[in-house]
Amino acid sequence: MYKKLFILLCFISSLSTNAFAEPSVQPKVTYHKIQNSSLNEEELKKHLGKEDPRRLPSLVALGMVSLREDKPKQADIYFKQALSEMPPTVLNKLYEFECYEGLAVSATRRLQYTEGKRYFQKAFQLTPYLPPITHPMVSELYGYYGQSLLETGYLDEARTIIQQSLKLDSTCKICHHAEQYLQLDLNSPDYFDVQGDEIIRWADDKTVINVFIEDGSTLKDWNPDYIQLAKKALMTWQTTSNNRFRFQMVSQPEQSDVTIHWSLNTMVENGETVIGLAHQEVTGEYISNKDIYICLHDNPNEIMNTNLMYSTLLHEVGHMLGISEHSPNPADVMSPVSGRQVVTGRDIATLMRIYETEANYVNPPGISVTEYRQQIALPDLQNQQ
Numbered sequence: 486m487y488k489k490l491f492i493l494l495c496f497i498s499s500l501s502t503n504a505f506a507e508p509s510v511q512p513k514v515t516y517h518k519i520q521n522s523s524l525n526e527e528e529l530k531k532h533l534g535k536e537d538p539r540r541l542p543s544l545v546a547l548g549m550v551s552l553r554e555d556k557p558k559q560a561d562i563y564f565k566q567a568l569s570e571m572p573p574t575v576l577n578k579l580y581e582f583e584c585y586e587g588l589a590v591s592a593t594r595r596l597q598y599t600e601g602k603r604y605f606q607k608a609f610q611l612t613p614y615l616p617p618i619t620h621p622m623v624s625e626l627y628g629y630y631g632q633s634l635l636e637t638g639y640l641d642e643a644r645t646i647i648q649q650s651l652k653l654d655s656t657c658k659i660c661h662h663a664e665q666y667l668q669l670d671l672n673s674p675d676y677f678d679v680q681g682d683e684i685i686r687w688a689d690d691k692t693v694i695n696v697f698i699e700d701g702s703t704l705k706d707w708n709p710d711y712i713q714l715a716k717k718a719l720m721t722w723q724t725t726s727n728n729r730f731r732f733q734m735v736s737q738p739e740q741s742d743v744t745i746h747w748s749l750n751t752m753v754e755n756g757e758t759v760i761g762l763a764h765q766e767v768t769g770e771y772i773s774n775k776d777i778y779i780c781l782h783d784n785p786n787e788i789m790n791t792n793l794m795y796s797t798l799l800h801e802v803g804h805m806l807g808i809s810e811h812s813p814n815p816a817d818v819m820s821p822v823s824g825r826q827v828v829t830g831r832d833i834a835t836l837m838r839i840y841e842t843e844a845n846y847v848n849p850p851g852i853s854v855t856e857y858r859q860q861i862a863l864p865d866l867q868n869q870q
Contacts (some may be wrong), residue, residue: 545567552587567580585611593633595790595793623654676813686807687730687806716732717795747781763777766858772846808832
């Protein structure tokens with residue numbers, strides 16, 4: 486299972502409670518959590534007239550509302566428009582800071598870390614203009630940046646940023662959370678201990694896994710390049726596992742051990758919305774299903790960007806190989822919220838320990854998993870939905 490990446494956004498920036506102050510008036514700086522905000526998108530849009538003095542704060546507020554509703558692309562449009570219209574005055578520094586902060590968070594959530602880093606730095610340059618009451622907000626900005634560095638493997642740089650953040654605000658929750666993960670990464674070579682007692686994996690003599698990648702051309706916004714992304718994810722695990730597994734593409738689903746399916750929208754597993762899942766079933770003594778499902782849209786009418794799709798594929802392939810439980814460290818590709826695009830040493834070490842451990846269930850001998858499922862007449866998950 487792979488949850489939508491939220492970069493641990495306990496809350497995303499803040500808005501002035503006097504969001505509709507005249508541009509010439511210094512906005513108040515009493516902040517509140519935006520997800521508890523009563524700001525209404527339709528109401529804000531009423532103030533976008535070119536001559537409306539509330540246009541600038543409304544654009545910023547609409548960007549924040551879009552982030553709250555998990556629409557980062559729409560948020561970018563509002564923030565960039567606000568920046569393009571913003572007079573270069575000290576009184577507007579708070580709005581400018583919030584725009585760059587919002588753009589940084591949006592880029593990080595889309596896994597565009599280089600772009601996010603640029604916007605984080607622009608926001609940091611504005612912090613001397615902000616009053617002391619904003620320090621908790623600035624601290625959280627450092628925390629988000631440190632979290633994104635952690636997720637991309639820059640542990641030393643992440644540690645420095647987190648320490649700077651805690652100097653500004655020792656109560657910053659996201660910073661303490663990231664600090665705990667940094668300690669986990671240093672102290673633990675793997676996360677095998679969270680895998681549970683039941684081991685479901687491929688048999689010791691199973692070195693070639695037959696994979697059928699479904700054609701999703703009948704789905705809206707399908708891109709044939711997604712098939713190459715899926716192959717890339719498989720090859721990444723093959724290479725990093727030192728060829729413990731070799732993936733062979735097959736032309737017919739009945740020949741496959743694993744089928745990669747495409748879903749138009751997000752799916753639900755155990756009551757949670759997910760953008761990818763590795764469906765696993767055991768029937769009798771053997772594995773009867775190891776298929777992977779990936780969605781094309783991470784929001785209604787918003788195509789999942791290729792970085793997020795690739796990291797989701799990597800994550801679900803890890804589950805398919807036998808890593809049943811998630812890593813507690815967002816630096817690992819098997820974290821449920823990591824967005825990582827590199828399989829870490831901890832991921833591989835965990836996988837190898839699983840294969841050093843006696844399995845409770847393995848694949849059926851002599852036939853593919855799909856053939857076994859057909860023999861026992863089990864329906865596919867896709868046909869059940």
